[in-house]
Amino acid sequence: MDDQRIHDVAEEWEIRGTTTPFQGRVTGVRTEEVRMPDGGWARRDYQTHPGSVSVLALDDQQRVLIVRQYRHPVRQRLWELPAGLLDVPGENPLHAAQRELYEEAHCKAGTWRVLVDFYTSPGGTDEALRLFLATDLAAAEGDRYEAHGEELEIETARVPLAELVRLIHAGELHNPTLITGTLALHAALTGPGGLDALRSPEAPWPARPFS
Template identity: 75%
Template sequence: MVKDVAEEWEVRSAERPFQGRLTGVSSDEVRMPDGSYARRDYQTHPGSVAVLALDEERRVLLVRQYRHPVRQRLWELPAGVLDVPGENPLHAAQRELFEEAYCKAGHWRVLVDFYTSPGGSDEAVRIFLATELGEAEGERFDAHGEELEIETARVPLAELVELVLAGELHNPTLVSGVLALSAALAGAGPDGLRPADAPWPARPFGA
C-alpha cells in the first residue's frame, strides 16, 4: 500500500535561533544513513485549517487578500492558523468561515490533508468541505490589519479548475482544495470523504 509512515532519524543537536509569536526556525543536526550528520533548518508552525465552502450551485466561496512575502493579492479559501493549543481543527475552521466570510455551514467533511512544504517547514494543513451554507448570526468579526481589505466572491468549481490549470491561481490551499474536490466529485462524491472529526496524525487533537 502506498502510504506515508511516521519515522524520526536521530537528532544530535537542536537549536531554535528564532521564535516569533506563532512560527519559529529550528536548526537540527540529523544523522544520515551513512553515519554522517547534516544540518536541517526549517520553519516550525502550529498548523492551519482551511474551508472549501461549496454552495448549492457548486460555487466556491473565495476570499482575496494581500500576501506580502509574494507581493501579490491572492484568491484563497477562508483559512487560519491553529493558534490555540489543542484546539479542535473543526472548531477553528468554523471560526475562520465566520470571521472571514460571515458564513456558516450545516455539513462538514474532511476534504484533504497536506504539508505545505515538507522540505522546509513542518506546517500541516487540513482542508474541510463545508456545504449547506447560510449567513452567519451575531455581530460580524472586527477585522484589523490586512483583513480590513478582504474581498469575497463565489466562483463555479469548474471555472476554478480551469484557472488553476492555466496558472492563474497560486495559493496552495486553494489549488489543493479545488483539485481534491473535483476528484472527489468525479469519484464517490462528498459522502465518500472522511468525517469532520477524522484523526489527523500530523496534528493530534482532543474532542
C-alpha cells in the same frame, strides 16, 4: 511495491543537536543536525508552525467561496480559501475552521467533511493543514467579525468549481491550499462514492492530535 499499501509512515532519524535561532509570536526557526544514511551529519533548518485549518465552502450552485488578500512575502494579492492558525493548543480543528468561515466570510455551514490533510511544504516547515469541505451554506447570525490589519481589505467572491479548475490550469491562481482543495473536490465529485467517500469532520489527525 504493488502488493504493499501506499501510505506515509512516521519515522525519525537520529538528531545530535537542536537549536532555535529565532522564535516569533507564532512561528520559529529550528536548526538540527541529522544523521544521513551514509553515516554523515547534515544541518537542516526549518520553520516550526502550530498548524492550520482551511475551508472550501461550496454552495448549492457548485460555486466555491474564495477570499482575496495581500500576502507580503510574495508581493501579491492572492485568491485563497478561508483559513487560519491552530494557535490554541489542543483546539478541535473543526471548531477553528467554523470560526474562520465566520470571521472571513460571515458564513456558516450545515454539513462538514474532511476534504484532505497535507503538509504545506514538508522540505522547509512542519506546518500541517486540515482542509474541510463545508456545504449547506447560509449567512451567519449576528454582527460581522471586526477585522484588523491586512484583513480589513479582504474581498470575497463565489466562483464556479469548473471555472476555478480552468484558472488553476491556466496559471492564474497560485495559492497552494486553494489549488489543492479545488482539485481534491473535483476528484471527489467525479470519483467512486462521491462526497460520501470523504472522512468525518472529527476524523483523527495524527499530525495535529486534538481533544
